[in-house]
Each structure stands twice: as structure tokens, then as C-alpha cells.
Amino acid sequence: MTAHVIVFGNEKGGSGKSTVAMHVIAALLDHGLQVGSIDLDLRQGTLSRYVENRTKAQRLLKAPDHVRIVEDNGHFEDAFQRLSEAEDVIVIDTPGHDSPLGRLAHSFADTLVTPLNDSFIDLDVLARVNGESLQIERPSHYAETVWKQRQLKMHKNPGAVVDWIVLRNRLSHLDARNKRDMEGLLDALSKRIGCRVVSGFGERVIYRELFLKGLTMMDMKGDELSMSHVAARQEVRNLVEAMNLPCLKG
Structure with a gap:
């Protein structure tokens, strides 16, 4: 049985890909799965x-079998084959x-x-939106890239399915017109x-603070958890459940 492949992709920086990826990795490790990870951000x-x-953390933490690709020289495909x-x-x-x-990778x-921050600037990577009518005019460049790579996968593997999840990330906890407009457009x-839209992580400082500690x-356990932390951990669990991964079934 080959590994299930989860790719975090967005052609706009600052969307929270790495933070969400690390949280999904930790959650899958907690489920007892063997997890490999590959970082393709060369810079x-x-x-x-x-x-x-x-x-390097001062507590015993589960970690993935990780590979960092530093050059576009064929090492990615070698690493992918080994991990798969x-x-x-x-x-x-x-x-x-x-x-x-x-x-x-796609x-x-x-x-x-x-992952997609809840703003029209970030939405622009997926779709061109008419500023007057707030209607979608056409899919944008990244959506077209995903479509092409999906077609390539299906050409290589007839019957293959790619479950595309657009993750509304860094959500405000306040009900605002912008938030409602984004929901309707998405x-x-x-x-x-051909994607699914799910809620990701709220706008919480804790997600950024945890990075330096790995x-x-x-x-987070016991006394470390505030009510906000408990809510944040539930966001991670909700995301993993919404991903509907076959490796977590049965």
C-alpha cells in the first residue's frame, strides 16, 4: 500500500501553509500513523x-521523517519514492x-x-472577482494550475481522484460583512x-508563538491550556476530521 499524499499549496505567500501542515502532521502522528514530510520551499x-x-524541544515529541529539498535536482522524486x-x-x-x-507535487x-486568508486580496489567487457586483468573473492562475495538475494525475492514473480543500484560514471571531461576502464567493x-471549502484556524497569536518551540x-497539555487553547486544539481536530482521510478510517 502506497502512502496517502497531502499537498499544501497556494501560490501566495503568508497563507499559513507551513503552520497548518505541521499541525496536521502532529495530529496524524498522534493517531499512530507513520508520517513523512517534504519541504519544497527551497529558500x-x-x-x-x-x-x-x-x-530540539525539551520534551519528547513525535516528529515526521522529514526531507528538505534545497535544489531542483531530482532529489524530490527520489525522496518521494522512498517515503511512499x-x-x-x-x-x-x-x-x-x-x-x-x-x-x-500538485x-x-x-x-x-x-489555506486562504479571509480577504479579497488572497482570494485573487483563486478567482477574479468583479468589484462592483461581487460576482466571480473567472478562475485565476492558481486554480488553472491545479486543474492542469489534476488532469495530469488522472492521465497517469485513470480513475484517480484529487480531493481539493480550500481552507478558510486566520478567521476573525467577529461576524463582519467581509467574512459573509467571502463565504458566499467561496x-x-x-x-x-471543484473544491471543498472548510474552516481552518482562527486568528490566534498562539499559532505563531509555538513555532520557535517546535x-x-x-x-499542549493540562495547565498549559487556556480556554482559547482548547478551542484552537479543537480547530485542528475539526480540520483533520473534515479532511476525511482514508488512512484514518477503519
Whole structure:
């Protein structure tokens, strides 16, 4: 049985891909799964630094079998092949811009997760929106890239399915017109580009603070947890459940 491949992708930086990826990795490790991870961000390498911080933490933490790709020289495909034979799940973090390695990773995805900050600026990577009518005019460049890579995967593996999840990330806890408008636009867009829209993480400082310690909300225990932390940990659990991963069934 080959590993289930989860790719985190968005051609706009600052969407929270690495933070969400690390939390999903920690949650899957907690479920007892063998998890491999690959960082394709040749320059930034945020997920790699997160895993490095995790291995240096002053508490015993589960960590993935991690590979950082530093050059576009074929090592990605070698690492992917090794992990696909050894792990239950492979999590791939892609750079926040278009790249050959990023496109290749998208063609490997069984589950594609696109974190999207709740703003019209971030929505622009998925769709062109008419500023007057707030109607979607057409899918944007990243949506077209995903469509092409899905077609490539299905050409290589007839019958293959890519579950594309657009994750509304850094959500405000206040009901606002912008939030409602985004909800309506994403609902309409999902029908055009073939994705599912799910809620991700709220706008919480704790997610940023945990990075330097290599921790995730899944690692917080007992007295460390405030009510806000409990809510944040539940956000992670809700996301993993919404991903509907076959490796967590049965």
C-alpha cells in the first residue's frame, strides 16, 4: 500500500501553509500513523525549521521523517519514492509561488489543501472577482494550475481522484460583512473549480508563538491550556476530521 499524499499549496505567500501542515502532521502522528514530510520551499524552508525546532524541544515529541529539498535536482522524486514505500502519509509543503517542483507535487496529491486568508486580496489567487457586483468573473492562475495538475494525475492514473480543500484560514471571531461576502464567493467558486471549502484556524497569536518551540496545539497539555487553547486544539481536530482521510478510517 502506497502512502496517502497531502499537498499544501497556494501560490501566495503568508497563507499559513507551513503552520497548518505541521499541525496536521502532529495530529496524524498522534493517531499512530507513520508520517513523512517534504519541504519544497527551497529558500524559506519554514516547515523544515519547524521540524528542526521540534527535534530540539525539551520534551519528547513525535516528529515526521522529514526531507528538505534545497535544489531542483531530482532529489524530490527520489525522496518521494522512498517515503511512499515506508510511510502511511506524506505531507508536502510547497513554496508560495509558482515553481516546477510545486507543480510536480500538485500532480502527486491525493488531498490538496489550500489555506486562504479571509480577504479579497488572497482570494485573487483563486478567482477574479468583479468589484462592483461581487460576482466571480473567472478562475485565476492558481486554480488553472491545479486543474492542469489534476488532469495530469488522472492521465497517469485513470480513475484517480484529487480531493481539493480550500481552507478558510486566520478567521476573525467577529461576524463582519467581509467574512459573509467571502463565504458566499467561496461557495460559488467551489462549484466552478471543484473544491471543498472548510474552516481552518482562527486568528490566534498562539499559532505563531509555538513555532520557535517546535510545538503544536496537539502537544499542549493540562495547565498549559487556556480556554482559547482548547478551542484552537479543537480547530485542528475539526480540520483533520473534515479532511476525511482514508488512512484514518477503519
